[in-house]
Amino acid sequence: MFSENKIIRVIKRRRPRVVVIGGGTGLPVILKALKKQDAEITAIVTVSDDGGSSGVIRNYINVVPPGDIRNVLVSLSELPDDEKKIFQYRFDSKDAFFSGHAIGNLIIAALSEMQGNIFDAVQTLSAMMKVDGHVYPSANEPLTLNAEFMDGSKAKGEVEITSQHKQIKRVWVTADDTPKAPDAVIDAIMGADAIVLGPGSLFTSILPNLMIPNVGEAMRQTKAETIYVCNIMTQAGETVGLTDADHVRIINQHLGGNYIDTALINGAKIDMTKFHPEDYDEYLMPVKNDFEGLKAQDCRVIMDDFTDQRNGLVFHDGDKVANEIIDLALQEMFKRK
Structure with a gap:
C-alpha cells in the first residue's frame, strides 16, 4: 500500500486507466462503482450473445447483439435516471412484435444500420448519452461462440x-472473416494501468473477448496489472464444481500462459438457507477457494467480503x-513512474 502523498502525486499527473472486459449483468455493477472513482474507464463488451432480445435482433438483421452494450452504456451514462429508464424499457407481452x-x-440496432457498423454507432450513442468513459464492442461484427466439451463433443452458440450442461474444455469464436477487434480496443489494452476481467460468465462473457486473436495477443503483451x-x-452450464483457481487456470490456458496477476476472491460465508435446496447441486453453490492452486499460477490473492447479499x-x-x-x-502507475 502506498502512502497518501505518493498516491496524490500520481493522481495529479493523470487518472488511472482501467479497462474492464466482459459482458452480462456483473459488468455494469463494477462499472457503476468505478464511475465514482477518479479513473479513465474503458469497457470492452462481448458481441457473441445469441439469447433473449439481443439474439432475436441478431437473427433478424445480422447486427452485433446489443443487450450487453446497452447495459454498459447506461451504467456509465451521466443522463438523469428518468432518461436512462426510457433506454432500458422493455415492451410488454401485449405488443406482439x-x-x-x-x-x-x-x-443500437438502428444506429448500426445508419452508421454501417456497431463501433461507430456505439460512439455516437455514447456522446448522446453523456457516457463518462469509453464503450467499445470487442468486434465490429457478430461473433459465434464455439465450444468443445470434456467428452469430445462440440456445440455452437452461447x-x-x-x-448442454456439460463441462467445457475450451471455447473459440468464429465470424464470416477472421475475428478482429477495432484498433481502439487494442490501444486501450496496451495503454491500460489495470485490466479487469469479470465478474461474469467465464465461458460466455469473458473468454469470447480474449479469443479474438488480436485481443489475446494484446493481453499477452500488455504491461497492465491484469485482475x-x-x-x-x-x-x-458453465462452472459447476470449479474452484477460484480453476477459473484462473482456464483463462490462463486459453491465453497460453500465466497472465492473471491478481485475483479478487470472496471470503465471506454465503447464507445458503436463503436458497432453494433443489438449486444446491448446480447453480447456486459458492465458488470454493483454492489458495495453493492460485499460488501455483503466480497469482496474487486479495480476499475479502466482496458480497452484497439481499x-x-x-x-x-x-x-x-x-x-x-x-x-x-x-x-x-507508481511502478511505471
Whole structure:
C-alpha cells in the first residue's frame, strides 16, 4: 500500500486507466462503482450473445447483439435516471412484435444500420448519452461462440453451449472473416494501468473477448496489472464444481500462459438457507477457494467480503471491488513512474 502523498502525486499527473472486459449483468455493477472513482474507464463488451432480445435482433438483421452494450452504456451514462429508464424499457407481452425488446436494443440496432457498423454507432450513442468513459464492442461484427466439451463433443452458440450442461474444455469464436477487434480496443489494452476481467460468465462473457486473436495477443503483451474478479457463485452450464483457481487456470490456458496477476476472491460465508435446496447441486453453490492452486499460477490473492447479499440473491459489492481495482491501478502507475 502506498502512502497518501505518493498516491496524490500520481493522481495529479493523470487518472488511472482501467479497462474492464466482459459482458452480462456483473459488468455494469463494477462499472457503476468505478464511475465514482477518479479513473479513465474503458469497457470492452462481448458481441457473441445469441439469447433473449439481443439474439432475436441478431437473427433478424445480422447486427452485433446489443443487450450487453446497452447495459454498459447506461451504467456509465451521466443522463438523469428518468432518461436512462426510457433506454432500458422493455415492451410488454401485449405488443406482439416488440414483446420483450428493450428500446435501447432497437436504437443500437438502428444506429448500426445508419452508421454501417456497431463501433461507430456505439460512439455516437455514447456522446448522446453523456457516457463518462469509453464503450467499445470487442468486434465490429457478430461473433459465434464455439465450444468443445470434456467428452469430445462440440456445440455452437452461447445458448446451445450452456444448455448442454456439460463441462467445457475450451471455447473459440468464429465470424464470416477472421475475428478482429477495432484498433481502439487494442490501444486501450496496451495503454491500460489495470485490466479487469469479470465478474461474469467465464465461458460466455469473458473468454469470447480474449479469443479474438488480436485481443489475446494484446493481453499477452500488455504491461497492465491484469485482475480477475472471480464469480461468487457457480453457474449452471458453465462452472459447476470449479474452484477460484480453476477459473484462473482456464483463462490462463486459453491465453497460453500465466497472465492473471491478481485475483479478487470472496471470503465471506454465503447464507445458503436463503436458497432453494433443489438449486444446491448446480447453480447456486459458492465458488470454493483454492489458495495453493492460485499460488501455483503466480497469482496474487486479495480476499475479502466482496458480497452484497439481499433478497435471496448474491451480488458483488461494487464499491469494495472498485476500491481494490483503483488501488492496484495506482500501484501500477507508481511502478511505471
